[in-house]
Amino acid sequence: MRYVTRRAGLFAITLWAALTVNFIIPRVMPGNEATAVLATFRGVNPAALHALQIEFGVNVHQNLLITYLQYIANCFTGQFGLTAQRVPVLTEIISKLPWTLALVGVTTVIAFVIGTMVGVVSAWRRGGRLDGILPPMLFIVATFPVFFVGLLLLFVFAVWLNWLPLSSNYSIGAEPSLSLSFIGDVLTHALLPGLSLVIVTAGLWIYSMRNNMITTLAEDYVKMGRAKGLRSWRIMLDYAARNAILPNLTGFAMQLGYVLGGSILVEYTFSYPGLGYLFYTSTTDHDLPLMQALFLVYTLAVLVCVLLADLLTAGLDPRTREA
Amino acid sequence: MSTAAITSEAGPLPPAGAAAHGAALGRFTQAILRNRKATAGTLILLIVVFVAVFPGLIARDDPQAAIYGQDLGPSTQHLLGTTLLGQDVFAQLIWGTRLTLIVTVVVSAIATLISMIIGVTAAYVGGLTDRALSLLTDIFLILPTLPLLIVLASYLPPGSVTMIVVLTLTSWAFQARQLRSQGLSLRARDFLAAARVRGERTSYIILVEIIPTMTSLIVASFLGLSVFVVGFAAGLQFLGLGNSTELTWGTMLYYAQQGGALEAGNAWWALAPGAAVAFMGAGFALVNYAFDEIGNPALRPVRKRRARTTA
DSSP: OHHHHHHHHHHHHHHHHHHHHHHHHHHHSTTOHHHHHHHTOTTSOHHHHHHHHHHHTSSOOSOHHHHHHHHHHHHHTTOOOBOTTSSBHHHHHHHHHHHHHHHHHHHHHHHHHHHHHHHHHHHHTTTSHHHHHHHHHHHHHHTSOHHHHHHHHIIIIIIISOOSOSSSSSOTTOOOSSOHHHHHHHHHHHHHHHHHHHHHHHHHHHHHHHHHHHHHHTSHHHHHHHHTTOOHHHIIIIIIIHHHHHHHHHHHHHHHHHHHHHHHHHHHHTTOOSHHHHHHHHHHTTOHHHHHHHHHHHHHHHHHHHHHHHHHHHHHOHHHHHO | OHHHHHHHHHSOHHHHHHHHHHHHHHHHHHHHHHSHHHHHHHHHHHHHHHHHHOHHHHOOSOTTOOOSOTTOOOOSSSTTOBOTTSOBHHHHHHHHHHHHHHHHHHHHHHHHHHHHHHHHHHHHHOHHHHHHHHHHHHHHHHSOHHHHHHHHHHHSOSSHHHHHHHHHHHHSHHHHHHHHHHHHHHTTOHHHHHHHHTTOOHHHIIIIIIGGGGHHHHHHHHHHHHHHHHHHHHHHHHTTOSOTTSOOHHHHHHHHHHTTTTTTTOHHHHHHHHHHHHHHHHHHHHHHHHHHHHHOGGGSOOHHHHHHHHO
8 A cells, every 4th residue: 555655646746747847847947938938929808818918927926836836736637728820729638639649549459468478488488599589689670769760661551552641630621530441541640650559669678578478487486487387388488478578568568658659759750640740749839838838748648557557457456465 | 728727917017907908809800800790880980989089081072062954963073963952962872971960979979977876776776776877777778768758858948969968868768678677787896895895985886896897788778779769769850859950860851851852753862871771780799799799609500519519
């Protein structure tokens, strides 16, 4: 129980840190870009303008502490102000969220499952054919920047072979619906961005899972399992893999920030209109309110996943529940 | 065995020390040559350093001069073709190596230093200091790196200095945690107790007594960070958050993306700098991986031993 409260405390503090980073940066950075941006916001809804002024500390003639508390309250009630296009920031984010959620969610799960399984099997048959080829190859590929893998796939499949579309999330003129043809269209557009993310992240899982397995396989309880004459798949999965996967689950949550960062670059490479592409356009448009809100969304996403990984670890490993 | 130890102790000190030094260097070279990954990685890094130091020997064209035909394909004059503005892509690639390497090495070095100081101080001092520093480390570990980088870089004037500052600020945490756990395992050792009894200051103990014992872990931290920094620096510049007048692989990628290199059939313009980033990252990763294997024999390839047992 103490473990859970300690973790919950860490989340609260991290979220607070992210909010504070957002609050402090516009106030301490040189050049005061925020003033210039807010100067363009004349004649918009006064309530939204006030939220922005609090966020950036422009034209706020009151105690800094009160402004700070007001800012945090605004964030919790979803008042992030307006984008450069005068659309509420929250509306804009919610409209792009599903695309990124689906892309990152599906690819992360696929990469984790493939990576963990290959890691388990290649450690089990160490020095075998699979172990000799896949881990070293994918380990090198995992160090490739995700946008390079994306550009390479784009070149081969979209430009050279002309099999798959170059960019966007569905064809121009296609009407969003639940019809088979539209779903197929969406999938063909998501295939290359998804594949880039899977290729880059799977290697990390293989590497860490293989190393964890090698350490676990040397444990006495694995020998015990062999001595009892258990089937080898049972030793591999129930005895070794179940223990070897624990550090990977913690790593999973830690890696998620990396995967989300990768998804920004992938969405930019493929002009895939999700949150990452929105993040990119917010930097080119100097759309500071949108940018800061997106930073919070990404932080929140990582926090939720760390929490889920913690719960999963507690479920698999009784020791963490007692500690 | 014992006689050898005695003679070396009895002998004049300086030559014995030098010999030990030479032997260590020899062992180091041998370790690199014996491990295939280490050989490949070292070779890659040597090539990158050579290109960064002597770009003029390899590419004679002015990398920024827009004097050639636009979007030309590869030819003997232009090995990788030209950009949309008519610059030589090969010359840009070669001349862009220097700044890319400098940013990577400087960031990795400073971040390693920060992680070392924070991690070891947390472990050695303990108590409230440890709690505060560990909390700081955990916060930086959880905050998503690229989004944080984007926010920071957007507010600062674009350029290499900004790049170095924001990358350093966001990349030290993981290594700090590793060095802390290593530091914890050293805490109860006798040589530290001896230093405390001598009345040494905490800063002296950390810098002179503890950190030198962690050299291998610190080198590994540096290498691991470099892999990460090459990719992130290029990624930021690719997104247009670098200074677009500076020549790096990342800014090349940015111009290629903006100029629609792939769509225009000018694939090398985009793929060459991407491949260069991957090449350099792989060099650091290979050396790092080999370092792991040399330090942790359990991870070494087992093919030979297996062949013997089955035979």
